Amino acid sequence: MIRSRVPAVILAALVLCIKPDCAEAFQSHPAPEGLYVHQIAHVVFMIAMGFLAYWLQYNQLIRERGWRLIQLACLLLILWNVVAFVGHWVETHIPDASVLGEPDWSQRIRIDLHPLIPLYYMLKLDHLVSVPAMIALFLGVRSLYKQALAEEHHFDE
Amino acid sequence: MNDSYPLAPVWFVDVVGSSLVIVFAFLAVMYAARLARIQKSSLIWTYMLWLCTALALFGLSRGVGHIAKRFLLMTDMRDVWVSLRPYSGGINTVAFVLVASITLFFQRVQKINREILQDKKALETASREVMHLNRNLESVVQERTDELSRSEQKFRRIFESSMDVIFILDDNGRFLDVNPAGISTLGYDRDLLVGQMGLNDLCTSGEAYASLFQELHTTGFVKDRECLFLARNGSELHLLLSATIRRGESGETLNYEGIAKDITSRVQMERQLQQADKLASLGQISTGIAHEINNPLGIILGYTQLLLREQAPASQMHDDLKTIEKHTRNCKGIVEDLLKFSRSTAIRKIPFDVNGSLAEVISLLAHQFELDKIDIRTNLDVTIPKITGDAEKLKQVFMNLLMNARQAISGKGEISVTTRRNGDSVDISISDTGSGIAPQVMNKIFDPFFTTKPVGEGTGLGLSVSYGIVQDHNGHIEVESRSGKGSTFTVILPLIEQSEAETTI
Numbered sequence: 001m002i003r004s005r006v007p008a009v010i011l012a013a014l015v016l017c018i019k020p021d022c023a024e025a026f027q028s029h030p031a032p033e034g035l036y037v038h039q040i041a042h043v044v045f046m047i048a049m050g051f052l053a054y055w056l057q058y059n060q061l062i063r064e065r066g067w068r069l070i071q072l073a074c075l076l077l078i079l080w081n082v083v084a085f086v087g088h089w090v091e092t093h094i095p096d097a098s099v100l101g102e103p104d105w106s107q108r109i110r111i112d113l114h115p116l117i118p119l120y121y122m123l124k125l126d127h128l129v130s131v132p133a134m135i136a137l138f139l140g141v142r143s144l145y146k147q148a149l150a151e152e153h154h155f156d157e
Numbered sequence: 158m159n160d161s162y163p164l165a166p167v168w169f170v171d172v173v174g175s176s177l178v179i180v181f182a183f184l185a186v187m188y189a190a191r192l193a194r195i196q197k198s199s200l201i202w203t204y205m206l207w208l209c210t211a212l213a214l215f216g217l218s219r220g221v222g223h224i225a226k227r228f229l230l231m232t233d234m235r236d237v238w239v240s241l242r243p244y245s246g247g248i249n250t251v252a253f254v255l256v257a258s259i260t261l262f263f264q265r266v267q268k269i270n271r272e273i274l275q276d277k278k279a280l281e282t283a284s285r286e287v288m289h290l291n292r293n294l295e296s297v298v299q300e301r302t303d304e305l306s307r308s309e310q311k312f313r314r315i316f317e318s319s320m321d322v323i324f325i326l327d328d329n330g331r332f333l334d335v336n337p338a339g340i341s342t343l344g345y346d347r348d349l350l351v352g353q354m355g356l357n358d359l360c361t362s363g364e365a366y367a368s369l370f371q372e373l374h375t376t377g378f379v380k381d382r383e384c385l386f387l388a389r390n391g392s393e394l395h396l397l398l399s400a401t402i403r404r405g406e407s408g409e410t411l412n413y414e415g416i417a418k419d420i421t422s423r424v425q426m427e428r429q430l431q432q433a434d435k436l437a438s439l440g441q442i443s444t445g446i447a448h449e450i451n452n453p454l455g456i457i458l459g460y461t462q463l464l465l466r467e468q469a470p471a472s473q474m475h476d477d478l479k480t481i482e483k484h485t486r487n488c489k490g491i492v493e494d495l496l497k498f499s500r501s502t503a504i505r506k507i508p509f510d511v512n513g514s515l516a517e518v519i520s521l522l523a524h525q526f527e528l529d530k531i532d533i534r535t536n537l538d539v540t541i542p543k544i545t546g547d548a549e550k551l552k553q554v555f556m557n558l559l560m561n562a563r564q565a566i567s568g569k570g571e572i573s574v575t576t577r578r579n580g581d582s583v584d585i586s587i588s589d590t591g592s593g594i595a596p597q598v599m600n601k602i603f604d605p606f607f608t609t610k611p612v613g614e615g616t617g618l619g620l621s622v623s624y625g626i627v628q629d630h631n632g633h634i635e636v637e638s639r640s641g642k643g644s645t646f647t648v649i650l651p652l653i654e655q656s657e658a659e660t661t662i
Contacts, residue, residue, distance in 0.1 A: 038246060041253035048257035055264050103230035105165045112160040124167045127174020134181035134216060141188040141209060148196055 039088055046081035049074040066147060069140030076133035080126060087123035090116045172227055175220030182216035185209040198277065200270040204263065211259045215252035222249060319416075322396065326413040330370065331355040333412060342396075342419050344389035359386040361393070373402050373413065383420070391639055395424040429633060432603055432624075439605050439621075447495040454492060458485045494618040495605070504629050509548040511583055511650070512537045512576055518555045519574065522563075531566055536575045541583050544650055546630045551650075554626050557619040558587045558646050564610065565591025565644065581652055582632070588645040594638040602636070 053074035061067035098113045111117045189209040192202040222245035229238040290297065316323055322339035326332060332351045340347055343359065360366040365384060372379050378401040386394040400415030461482045468475040519533055526533055562572045566589055575586040594602060601607045603624045608617035627634050631651050638644035 034243065034246060034250075038250045038253075041250045041257075044257040045253040048260035052260045052263050055267065059267055099164070100161060103235075105168065107164045107168075108161040109164055110161045118162075121162050121167065125170050127170050127178065130216075131174045131177045131181070134178045134185070134212070137209070137212065138181040138185040138188070141185045141192065141205065144202075144205070145188045145192045145195075148192055148202075152195055 035088060035092070039085055042081045042085045042088075046078050046085075049077045049081070053078070064144070064147065066140045066142075066144035069136045069143060073133045073136035073140060076129055076136060080129040080133055083123055083126045083129055087120065087126060090120045090123060094120055168227055171223050175216075175223040178216040179213075179220040182209070182213035186213045198273070200266055200273060204259075204266040204270075208256070208259050208263075211252070211256040215249070215256050218245070218248040218252045222246070322417040322419065324415050324417070326356060326415070328410040328412060329355065330357060330413070339417075342388070342394065343386070359394075361385045361387055369398070369400075373400060374410075377402050377404075384417075391642070392637055393421065394419060395421045425635070428600065432600075435604065443495040443605060447492045451489070451492050451496075454485055454489050458482065458489065461485060491618070494622055504547040504550055504626075506545050506547055506630075508543040508545050509551075510543055511541065511551075511585060512539065514548050514552050515555055515574060515576065515585065518552050518559060522556070522559055526563060526572070529563060529566075530569045531563055532571045534571060534573045536573065538575075538577045541576060541578045542652060544583055544652055546650065547626075550626045551630070554623040554648060555585070555587070557623045558648070561619065561646075562587055562589035562591065562644075565589050565593075567592065578652075579649070583650050583652060585648040585650070586645055587647075588643060590643045593640040593642050593644050594636070595640055599636070599638065603634075 053071050056062050056067050056071045056074070062071050093114060093116055095113055098110045098117055099107060100110060101107045109117060109121060111121070186206070186209045189202065189206040193199070193206045196202055222241075225241065225245070226238055229235065229241070316336045319336055320338055322342050323336040324332060324339050325334045332354055335343070335347065335350055340350065343350065345354065356369075357363070357366045360369075362385070369379060369382065369384065372382075378399070380399045382398045384396050384398045386396055388394050396417040397420050398415060398417045400413055402413055403411045405411050461478050465475065465478045465482065468478060515535070515537065519535065523533065559572065559574075566572070570590045572590075573586070573588045575584075575588070577584050598607075598609070603620050604617075605621040606617040607621075610617075624634055627648055627650070632649050635647045635649065636644065637647075
């Protein structure tokens with residue numbers, strides 16, 4: 001099967017060498033693609049966290065405190081993904097001129113240039129969601145560790 | 158300025174939040190690593206380590222990017238940030254996808270982990286049991302051995318002490334084991350019986366054996382089947398046999414197990430009762446006939462003798478009358494025998510010496526037997542006491558039995574006469590090496606007028622009369638015979654106390 005295709009592959013290679021402009025081997029990727037990929041990654045991240053939260057519930061693992069906290073981390077990360085996704089979208093509609101001053105602690109943002117700017121301002125505070133998510137993850141794993149440690153001691157005794 | 162918000166809080170939250178995300182993400186990694194370390198065999202903790210690491214990478218890529226951005230912009234290095242920005246965003250996007258990819262394996266990992274834990278639990282349980290067994294193996298084995306021994310002893314006791322014959326046969330019908338009652342009943346040594354002989358060696362009839370095994374193979378068992386076997390001493394054994402066949406998984410015969418009850422005594426007693434009933438009926442008929450015929454015969458004999466006195470001895474009439482007289486006397490003899498059989502004649506019982514009576518009868522017949530080349534061997538027990546009975550009548554019984562024995566022997570032969578005390582009775586056995594009695598006529602030999610002799614040579618009353626006499630003495634006659642080997646007639650007479658002597662029936 002493979003051997004029968006070898007002549008066809010060689011012929012195609014020769015044609016490309018002679019007339020490469022018709023090959024269309026790759027297409028160009030202009031600027032918005034990066035944002036789209038990032039937004040898609042946010043959606044995938046969100047779906048994955050949703051699955052994890054559901055599986056923890058389905059497998060009845062949330063009866064233990066550690067897994068309950070990890071489920072909370074999942075839900076907060078979903079929320080964070082929503083915030084970030086909307087934030088990225090809103091950012092594309094905000095005019096660059098809305099930010100005033102040098103990029104230091106005195107910098108401000110005008111809210112009269114676009115109605116979405118107040119929302120953008122709030123969405124930029126996304127760490128208020130992601131930090132509790134990471135704290136919940138940390139506390140959950142630590143709780144599981146302590147539980148496992150207690151079980152190990154109990155077993156040793 | 159009223160239409161603008163300060164961005165300082167945003168930058169502050171951004172920098173501090175990014176730092177905290179990194180810190181907590183790595184703390185989570187640290188605890189996940191500890192978890193994976195203390196429970197190395199747990200796949201779920203390994204997975205958690207991977208997930209936390211991926212989230213830490215996500216937090217790191219994002220946090221470092223945000224902090225770097227803020228730092229570079231504030232230090233007037235916008236160009237640097239512009240060149241780093243695509244990498245920061247790209248790495249951040251890859252981190253998202255990495256976290257999502259790892260997360261989506263959770264259910265599979267959880268399922269595998271659950272199976273591993275179940276297997277582990279099963280292994281641990283099995284291991285504990287093995288350890289427990291190892292620790293207690295000796296005592297467990299001892300306990301089981303004791304239980305087995307108790308069980309074996311229980312069934313062995315039943316096997317050993319049973320009064321019935323219990324046996325096990327192999328698939329060829331040969332004895333694998335027989336209990337002591339079986340050894341005693343059959344009369345064979347265990348070594349001779351087990352492994353050497355089969356049930357067919359004991360069966361009197363091949364047909365009966367074949368029928369027995371056919372039923373066993375057809376129905377799987379036989380229940381209360383009356384079978385006739387031969388003991389080692391040649392005596393017949395009537396056994397009530399129940400047996401089962403034991404088959405293997407593929408239906409092949411493994412062995413046969415059976416239990417048999419010796420009912421020989423019961424069968425003999427039933428036969429004797431039947432014989433007694435039959436003879437009682439015949440006796441009543443015979444008595445009537447004998448009385449009716451005896452008187453006319455007396456008259457015929459009387460008138461014949463009167464006529465004889467008037468005839469000259471050498472005349473034809475005299476000879477004819479003599480013939481009439483002779484046959485009339487024969488007829489009277491038969492009638493008298495009938496009367497004896499029907500016990501209508503008086504019996505006078507007094508103590509007498511059985512051995513002495515036998516010696517008298519033997520001395521009477523010895524000369525005749527010598528001429529017929531028949532040896533008489535006697536084995537008389539001198540210790541047996543006198544018995545109470547009619548000596549003359551019993552001599553007649555012995556005479557009949559000895560004459561029958563002589564007639565059973567064609568040519569040279571031997572007759573053995575044995576007496577012995579057997580508890581409360583005396584056994585008088587008369588054995589011959591003659592032709593024996595055919596099984597089909599065995600139950601008729603005591604019937605009046607039954608004879609195997611040619612017409613005119615025997616009346617067929619000898620044994621029936623003997624039977625009647627012995628019965629009058631509260632005894633009985635047993636017969637053992639093997640066709641072609643000879644017969645043994647045993648007269649069994651009870652020992653009666655002296656105080657009961659001198660009675661007359």
